[in-house]
Amino acid sequence: MIVRNLETIDFRTLSIFVTSCRLLSLTKCALELNLPKSTVSKAITKLEQHFEAKLLERTTRKLVITEAGQMVLERAASLVEEFHSIGHDVQEMEQQIQGRLRISAPPALDAYMAEHIFLPFLKQWPKVQIALEASNDFVDLFSHGFDMAIRVGQIVDDRLIAKKLGYTTRVLAASPEYLAEAEFGVPETPEDLTKHNCLRYQYVSEIGPWTLISHDNTVNVSITSNFSSTTVEAILKGALKGLGIANLPVQNMTQELESGTLVRVLPQWHTVPMPIYLVYRPGANRPRRVQAMIDHIMSLRSQFEFGPRHGLCCGEA
Structure with a gap:
């Protein structure tokens, strides 16, 4: 028996064959699987053509499984059972939160x-x-x-x-040491930031000026920076070490601001939420x-x- 085109045998074809063998009737198989009898018959024929062997002998009363059909049935039945088991396990898993x-x-x-x-x-x-x-x-x-x-x-x-x-939103902050030693003192206006070293947190491709708002006022400040990073941690470390003024999301500096290791700069100003x-x-x-x-x-x-x-x-x- 020469086997050809096994890759085209689908699960439904095997399932129809196994069910037909179990019921020994194409009509009963069609009823159980809710399929037209012609679909069942074509599936059996398709399987026989692939294996180039007669798998079921059709009589007027019932089906008879041939020797070749018995060999195919033993292996196909285990495949169908395993597939159903996989389906059950997947459904059970999906019903659990895991x-x-x-x-x-x-x-x-x-x-x-x-x-x-x-x-x-x-x-x-x-x-x-x-x-x-x-x-x-x-x-x-x-x-x-x-x-x-x-x-x-x-x-x-x-x-x-x-x-x-x-x-x-982001806020401005620096270490007390940086502000105490800053040549131009603590910034009092957004424009004063141009005299300081600012640490740039590059979210996505952000490289332009800092846009700050306070109530109804909006300003764009072109900053000077000797350090930029795409990570919050790097900018935060730089600010804590007194490297310059950071402009970071508020949630990333809460502990430092509360402990005083960082202090707000221009506390009435922040970025656009x-x-x-x-x-x-x-x-x-x-x-x-x-x-x-x-x-x-x-x-x-x-x-x-x-x-x-x-x-x-x-x-x-």
Whole structure:
């Protein structure tokens, strides 16, 4: 018996064959699988053509399984059973909150998300594994296999579902030592920043002037910088070491501002608040772990308010 074109034998064909053998009737097989009898007959013929052997003898009363058919049945039945078992296991897994979640978040929010959002979730659902990837890039959730992402700024991909969580803004801060030793003293106006060394946090491709607002006033300040980085940690370390004035998201300097290792510069000024979004792919049949995380994040969206109403943002610290 020469076997040809096995790659074209699909699961449905094998399932029809196994069911026909179990019931010894094409008619009963068609009824059980809710298929036309002609479809069942064509499937058996297709399988016989592939194996170039008679698998079932059709009589007026019932089917008779040939020797070749018995050999195929033994192996096909185990394949069909295993496939059904896989389907059952997958459905059972999807009904439980477990498995891997792949999430993208900007570096300015990854540590905050880990502490305040993800760790409480993992305590509630310990069978979930979270893979958090920090990036300023707007990664494509479809092609890169992410379950969801936290984004700062406007969402331009209309394929995604976007839920607004809150706002983040940046404030100016420096170490007390830097300000005490600064040649031109503590800045009193945004224009005074031009006399200081400013540490540039480059979110995405940001290289222009700093735009600052205070109530209804907006100014653009061209700064001088001898150090820039795409990571919050590097800029924060530079500010703590007295390298210059940092312009960072308020949530990344809360502890330093409260402890006094950094102090606000121009406390009545801050950057334009940027919206924070949770984005994820559409679809009604998403895994329960994904939906559970979406619900969890949305229930905590009040923790994403880092805008002008945040005390440390408005010179109240």
